[in-house]
Amino acid sequence: MSKKGRRNFSAAFKAKVAVEALKEQSTLAELASKYEVHPTQITEWKKQLLSGSEELFETGKKAHKEADLEQEKDELYKVVGQLKIENDWLKKKSLNRSLAKTGRLALVNKAEKRLSIQRQCELLDLPRSSYYYTPSEETAENLDLMDMIDKTHLKHPYYGVKRMRAELSTPQRPLNEKRIRRLMRKMGLEAIYPKSNTSKPCKWNEKFPYLLRGVDIERANQVWSTDITYIPMARGFMYLCAVIDWQSRYILSWTLSNTLTTDFCIEAVQQAIDRYGVPEIINTDQGSQFTSEEYVTMVKGYGIRHSMDGKGRATDNIAIERFWRSLKYENIYLYSYKSSLELYTGIKEYMAFYNEERKHQSLEEKTPKAVYMGLNDPTAFTTENFLYGSSSFGGLTA
The missing domain is CATH 3.30.420.10 (Ribonuclease H-like superfamily/Ribonuclease H)
Structure with missing residues (x-):
């Protein structure tokens, strides 16, 4: 059995998919199925399109200055070589350990010619197979279950995975906690209840105190x-x-x-x-x-x-x-x-x-x-x- 080669996407194809994602007229699962592209890759292309759109309007001296800076940057990369590139990736790895797996997958850049996909995955503590894996769309049964979870969460926001499973499981359709936990995470749902302060927030994500306790809210735009x-x-x-x-x-x-x-x-x-x-x-x-x-x-x-x-x-x-x-x-x-x-x-x-x-x-x-x-x-x-x-x-x- 021959080994399937890597897919190379053209810039035009990436732009087409990113623009369609930006229109928000289809779900991520629908776009992934339509174009046979990993949802994480679509999200990355969308981010790249948004962040790079300003460059389309750069003119005059600013454009020349940026071109000169890019040239200097390329020359520096040639001087410092592979070691410098990998050190940069190691720094990125240390700053993003708190990211979920999907977040780290989004950091893998196929356009980076100096580092192979395999090496990038190693630096980000990811198996290479994760990058090429294309998840299947949620089944109709799972979509129905997500709908039930959403309704139950609205009624009982304090239900965690165990109580949610007990609430929705029936003899005809037994459910396990692993399935409920995965779907709740995908939906961005979490049980609401006071928790002990057993962990500190990520140091590079700034948190703010709750300012509304005891405050009388008496006017619009307050x-x-x-x-x-x-x-x-x-x-x-x-x-x-x-x-x-x-x-x-x-x-x-x-x-x-x-x-x-x-x-x-x-x-x-x-x-x-x-x-x-x-x-x-x-x-x-x-x-x-x-x-x-x-x-x-x-x-x-x-x-x-x-x-x-x-x-x-x-x-x-x-x-x-x-x-x-x-x-x-x-x-x-x-x-x-x-x-x-x-x-x-x-x-x-x-x-x-x-x-x-x-x-x-x-x-x-x-x-x-x-x-x-x-x-x-x-x-x-x-x-x-x-x-x-x-x-x-x-x-x-x-």
């Missing part, structure tokens, strides 16, 4: 919250990030993505700031997207005070958690969207309903929009006198 949730679909799933105003429960912006990366979280917060100004405090959980250097730099750049939930605290980000429950039970679970376009349209319609029509008992039977805008008469709002926000399907934002 406190915002943002979070990510898993959205099940008929085939695959997407991730939704939203920004909410605590005082009014008004949804300020939202974005959809087929990958659990930082960029779509930054985009959601940036859109909210562009439309409604800068809040005093923004609260998040301790997820890697919100402790990333890019996100923290953006928040600090606007002078916003960054508040973070305590690890495993169920009520620290209660405003956005309640909204996720409303969204899923009043829309997502009812329609079982079959495509990203259908999902985007459905969420957009629900957001308008939630903000402009759905009255809240806690808001004295007013809508979030009425409270946020400071008007007592909700009927004063119309589509003509208030623009909810421009939106385009290409970026799956609203």
